[in-house]
Amino acid sequence: MSVRWLRNTILYVVLGVGAFVSVFPYLMVVFTSFKTGRQLNSTSPWLPAIPGTLGNYTKLFNGSIANIAFPSYLWHTVLLTAILTAGQLVFTTLAAYAFARMRFPGRELLFWAYVATLMVPNVVTMIPLYLIMRQIGWVDTWMGLVAPYVFGSPYGIFLMRQFFQTLPRDLEDAARIDGAGVWATLTRVILPLSKPILGTLSILTVVFAWHNFLWPLIITSGDDTKVVTVGIASLQGNLGADYNLMMAGSFVALVPLIVVFLLFQRSIVRSVALSGLK
Structure with missing residues (x-):
C-alpha cells in the first residue's frame, strides 16, 4: 500500500x-x-x-486607440470562424464520402496525392496563394480571406474518409434497396451516424479559424476585413509595444475558446481520441 x-x-x-x-x-x-x-x-x-x-479593456472597446477598431475585429473573427466551419463541414463531408464510397478511375491515386499535401508547410504556399488572389482581385476582401480554407482541408477529408470507411456498407445497401439515392443515403443514413466525427471536425476548425494569423496578416490590410489576431499585432507600433493592451486583447480573444472548452469538454476529449483514428 x-x-x-x-x-x-x-x-x-x-x-x-x-x-x-x-x-x-x-x-x-x-x-x-x-x-x-x-x-x-x-x-x-x-x-x-x-x-x-480595467483601463486597458476600456481603451480596447471605447475606440480611444487610433486606427484600432477592436470590437469590429472580434466580429470579423466570429464571422470568419462561422464561415470556415460551415464550409469545412459541407465540402469536407462531400469529398470524404466520394473518396470513401464512390468508385471512379484514379480515386486512390487522387486521394493520396491530395493527402500528401499535408507534408507541405503552409508558409510554402502563402506567396503563390497571395499572387493568385492578387490576379483575381481578391486582396483585402472576404473572398480572399476565406477561399483557401472554406472548401475543405486535406486533414479534414482524410479524417472523415477514414471514419466513413468504418461504417458498415450493409446500411447503405439496405438504403439503396429501399430506393434511396446517393444524396438520401448520405444525409439520412451516414450523417446521423457521423455526429462524433462532425463534432471533431467542427472543434478543430473553430480553433484553427479563431487563431489563424499568418494568412489574414498577408491578405488583409483594411479594418473591414481585419481579424482579432492581426488586430492584437497592430497594437505594437513603431514606438514599441503596449504590452498591457496586447495582453488585454489576448485575454479577450482567449475567453471564447475557454467558454467553448467548458461547454464541450466531453466532445473535445472525444475529438482528441477520434483525431487519432486509423
Whole structure:
C-alpha cells in the first residue's frame, strides 16, 4: 500500500507541475492585462496587479486607440470562424464520402496525392496563394480571406474518409434497396451516424479559424476585413509595444475558446481520441 501511495503521489506531483507550467503563461496574460504601464515596469510579471485596473479593456472597446477598431475585429473573427466551419463541414463531408464510397478511375491515386499535401508547410504556399488572389482581385476582401480554407482541408477529408470507411456498407445497401439515392443515403443514413466525427471536425476548425494569423496578416490590410489576431499585432507600433493592451486583447480573444472548452469538454476529449483514428 505504501509503495502504491508513493507512486500515486509522485504521479500527481508531476502532473500538477506540468499543469502549472501549461497554465502559467495564461495567468501572466491575465495579470498583465489588469496592470497599468507603471505597475508593469515596477512589479514582477508573474504577480497580480494590486490594485487592478480595467483601463486597458476600456481603451480596447471605447475606440480611444487610433486606427484600432477592436470590437469590429472580434466580429470579423466570429464571422470568419462561422464561415470556415460551415464550409469545412459541407465540402469536407462531400469529398470524404466520394473518396470513401464512390468508385471512379484514379480515386486512390487522387486521394493520396491530395493527402500528401499535408507534408507541405503552409508558409510554402502563402506567396503563390497571395499572387493568385492578387490576379483575381481578391486582396483585402472576404473572398480572399476565406477561399483557401472554406472548401475543405486535406486533414479534414482524410479524417472523415477514414471514419466513413468504418461504417458498415450493409446500411447503405439496405438504403439503396429501399430506393434511396446517393444524396438520401448520405444525409439520412451516414450523417446521423457521423455526429462524433462532425463534432471533431467542427472543434478543430473553430480553433484553427479563431487563431489563424499568418494568412489574414498577408491578405488583409483594411479594418473591414481585419481579424482579432492581426488586430492584437497592430497594437505594437513603431514606438514599441503596449504590452498591457496586447495582453488585454489576448485575454479577450482567449475567453471564447475557454467558454467553448467548458461547454464541450466531453466532445473535445472525444475529438482528441477520434483525431487519432486509423
